[in-house]
Amino acid sequence: MSTDYVIVGSGVAGIAAAETLRAHVPGATITLISEDPAGFYSRPGLAYYLTGVIPDKQLFPQSAEALRALNLKWIQARVERIDTQACCLVLADKRRVPYDRLLLATGARAAAPDFPGGELDGVVTLDTYDDARRLVQRARRGTHAVVVGGGITAVELAEGLHARGCHVHYLLRGARYWANLLDAEESELIEGRLRADGIEIHYHTRIRQAVGTGGRLTAVETESGTQIPCKILAVAIGTRPRLELARTAGLTTDRGILADQFLKTNVPNIFAAGDVAQVYDPLTGQATLDTLWPTARAHGVVAAMNMAGTPMIYQRTVAANVTLLAGLPTTIIGVLGGANDDDLVAIARGNSETWLATVPTWVVVERHDVNRIRLMLGDRAINGALIIGDQTLARPIQRLIDAQADITAIRADLLAPGADVLALLHRFWTEWEAAHGPVS
Amino acid sequence: MSIDRNSLIFDLTRADVLATGQVVPDPPRCVQCGICSYNCPLGLDVRAYAWAGESIADSRCLTCGQCVARCPRGVLHFARIGESI
Numbered sequence: 001m002s003t004d005y006v007i008v009g010s011g012v013a014g015i016a017a018a019e020t021l022r023a024h025v026p027g028a029t030i031t032l033i034s035e036d037p038a039g040f041y042s043r044p045g046l047a048y049y050l051t052g053v054i055p056d057k058q059l060f061p062q063s064a065e066a067l068r069a070l071n072l073k074w075i076q077a078r079v080e081r082i083d084t085q086a087c088c089l090v091l092a093d094k095r096r097v098p099y100d101r102l103l104l105a106t107g108a109r110a111a112a113p114d115f116p117g118g119e120l121d122g123v124v125t126l127d128t129y130d131d132a133r134r135l136v137q138r139a140r141r142g143t144h145a146v147v148v149g150g151g152i153t154a155v156e157l158a159e160g161l162h163a164r165g166c167h168v169h170y171l172l173r174g175a176r177y178w179a180n181l182l183d184a185e186e187s188e189l190i191e192g193r194l195r196a197d198g199i200e201i202h203y204h205t206r207i208r209q210a211v212g213t214g215g216r217l218t219a220v221e222t223e224s225g226t227q228i229p230c231k232i233l234a235v236a237i238g239t240r241p242r243l244e245l246a247r248t249a250g251l252t253t254d255r256g257i258l259a260d261q262f263l264k265t266n267v268p269n270i271f272a273a274g275d276v277a278q279v280y281d282p283l284t285g286q287a288t289l290d291t292l293w294p295t296a297r298a299h300g301v302v303a304a305m306n307m308a309g310t311p312m313i314y315q316r317t318v319a320a321n322v323t324l325l326a327g328l329p330t331t332i333i334g335v336l337g338g339a340n341d342d343d344l345v346a347i348a349r350g351n352s353e354t355w356l357a358t359v360p361t362w363v364v365v366e367r368h369d370v371n372r373i374r375l376m377l378g379d380r381a382i383n384g385a386l387i388i389g390d391q392t393l394a395r396p397i398q399r400l401i402d403a404q405a406d407i408t409a410i411r412a413d414l415l416a417p418g419a420d421v422l423a424l425l426h427r428f429w430t431e432w433e434a435a436h437g438p439v440s
Numbered sequence: 441m442s443i444d445r446n447s448l449i450f451d452l453t454r455a456d457v458l459a460t461g462q463v464v465p466d467p468p469r470c471v472q473c474g475i476c477s478y479n480c481p482l483g484l485d486v487r488a489y490a491w492a493g494e495s496i497a498d499s500r501c502l503t504c505g506q507c508v509a510r511c512p513r514g515v516l517h518f519a520r521i522g523e524s525i
Contacts (some may be wrong), residue, residue: 012472045473048512054478061472061487284486294468322513329514392515395466 002028004098006089007305008079008245009105010034011043012293013274016300017063017103017307022070024308025322031073031097038129039074042069044293044350047133047153047324050160056133082249082265103309104246104257105300106171106237107252108275108291110153111346117210122217125231126153138232141165146220148207149236149402150178150341151348152323153189154380157234158199159326169228170194171205171220173342177395180341183363186388188305189370193326200229238346239291255347256289261313263303271298271307281316288353292321295352318402321351323392328370331394335400336376364414366421373397373421378412380406393422396429405432461503463516465490470515476507488513 005021005028014032021030032274040061048054067074078092088098109127111120125417136156140144145166147158154170155177162168174185192202206223210233219227223287242254252258252266256278263271263279274296290296298314306310320333335354347353364375371389375382375397382405387394400407410428413419452494457496467490482500486507489496508516 042474044471045475048475053512054473054475058474058478061491093457114476125515134521293471317468322515324512330511394514395517414480 003100003134004029005103006033006097006099007101007103007105007343008033008089008121009107009209009255009274009276010036010040011107011274011296012040013105013107013296013300013303014103015040016297016383017105017273017304018070018072019215019299020073020304024305024310028061028308029070029073031075031099033075033077033079033091034040035076035078036128036130037076043128044227044323045127046129047156047160047201049132050126050136050156051159056129059129067386070225077209079245082245082270084249084270084301085438086423092278099165099177099269101271102273103273103300103307104251104265104276105241105272105296105303106245106276108241108347108349109196110411111238111240113210113233113235114345115130115207115209116239117212117217118235120210120212120217120233121215122212122231123210123235125235126157132391133424135232135234136164139164139166140238142167142233143232144230145169145232145234146171146230147234148220148343149234149238150343151238152168152321152350153236153348154234154326154343155194155235155325158194159197161234162197162199166232168199169220169230170199170200170291171207171222173201173204173206177201178341178343180344183365183374184384185365185367186372186374186386187261189372189388190326190328193328193370197326236348238344238348239275240346241278241289243276244275246272253341254287256287259289262306263314264306271303273303279314279316282414289347290319290352290354291347291349292319292352293350295319319354320398321350322391323386328388329391331385331387331391331398333386333398334376334382336374362415364381364419364421373425375414377407377411380408380411381403392424397425397431400429400432405436407409442519460520461518462504462521463496463501463503464519465493465495465515466517467493467515469513471513473512475510475512476516479506479510480490486516495519496522524525 045059055274080090088096143166145161146169148171208223210219212220219229246257257272258270259277275291278287302314318334322331360378366373374386375386385397470490
């Protein structure tokens with residue numbers, strides 16, 4: 001009898017797992033259950049749809065034929081619970097789906113508004129394709145919109161709404177944007193670009209409540225008593241892993257579903273991958289959350305290999321993300337340290353908890369107008385970097401961080417006042433690459 | 441018709457690029473947004489190559505650079521054929 005593989009979730013972790021399973025157990029029955037009627041799409045790409053860079057249909061990476069070729073049994077339904085004794089899933093319509101190996105790739109959802117009035121029509125979050133479509137329909141030219149939150153998604157919402165012709169107010173609870181990752185100059189760089197676009201930033205502004213009539217949003221009331229009239233309030237204060245299924249099934253959870261290096265949970269034959277998985281790192285002894293697309297894809301592949309009976313350890317790479325912040329390409333790599341961010345109540349999308357680890361670090365900054373490189377130097381290696389604007393050195397720096405390249409030869413020069421950081425790095429990289437070979 | 445020297449140099453350079461250059465993805469940076477495929481003047485599915493981690497090996501690729509320039513995450517770059525960076 002063939003093994004029944006069941007995947008819950010149609011995001012990148014789920015699809016990567018399905019592809020891997022199909023490649024390694026060609027005859028297996030693979031069922032993919034997704035609550036999301038849109039199926040598999042580029043969630044990070046929603047930002048580019050919002051700004052009008054691509055049409056919505058471009059968000060779907062796989063053609064219908066390509067998905068059919070995977071020969072999945074695709075069920076669009078909400079899973080109500082997992083019966084771990086009987087090894088089956090119970091769907092909302094009471095159908096039962098048996099499994100031999102189960103992967104939970106249920107992702108994360110936007111944290112609910114942490115102020116009264118969050119249920120009003122017009123208060124929105126950005127999780128899914130449908131969310132983005134509805135937001136575009138609401139965002140008519142001249143509409144007043146308020147964005148609250150932090151991280152990448154908040155700025156994407158502000159820029160998207162602005163691109164659709166809305167008058168956008170961006171409320172920051174503190175003195176600056178993304179205060180737990182960016183330094184003050186980097187925050188100012190992004191804020192300046194947003195302001196230049198016409199987005200109105202309100203500092204030290206907390207929402208007391210969303211105000212409405214007849215169930216519809218009409219304004220945001222701040223804690224100082226000011227009312228900002230608006231028809232849209234976009235909330236991006238972080239994401240929370242979708243843990244309900246795991247918790248009711250008795251899986252061990254913390255901030256996410258706890259998984260070991262093989263992506264196994266504490267319950268036999270159940271695995272976790274993607275934004276929902278909080279994966280153990282033997283190097284630090286800690287389990288961390290990541291909300292990064294490439295990490296989710298890698299989780300899906302490794303979980304599937306282990307489900308298929310080929311033991312594979314999830315090899316962490318240095319967490320990195322590349323994004324556009326106010327039109328500026330920004331690469332975030334490795335450990336950058338950081339404190340709390342008032343604008344976030346939970347981990348933002350496109351983020352890694354490992355970025356905020358604290359290690360002894362010397363900071364080197366190279367500034368050129370909108371181009372900026374910040375290096376976090378350890379005793380022997382570069383621990384982290386944040387590169388805004390020109391990305392020429394992003395790939396080399398990432399490689400040096402990944403490899404923990406010994407930079408003691410240039411460390412003192414990098415730290416010297418007035419150092420030409422770009423030239424030093426470029427020369428070091430050229431020699432290092434010649435000795436170690438190009439990126440494989 | 442006289443030969444325009446600059447035009448000839450341009451054409452020869454282009455021929456050289458076509459013969460020796462290709463577009464290469466850096467898959468871990470890619471989020472499959474599809475901006476590359478959307479802007480390819482020949483309609484090549486550049487994104488699928490990035491997913492597979494393969495160079496854009498389609499003989500129709502003009503190495504025009506639209507995908508390289510428009511990718512918001514710096515996934516794509518030019519490399520000489522046979523090189524990975």
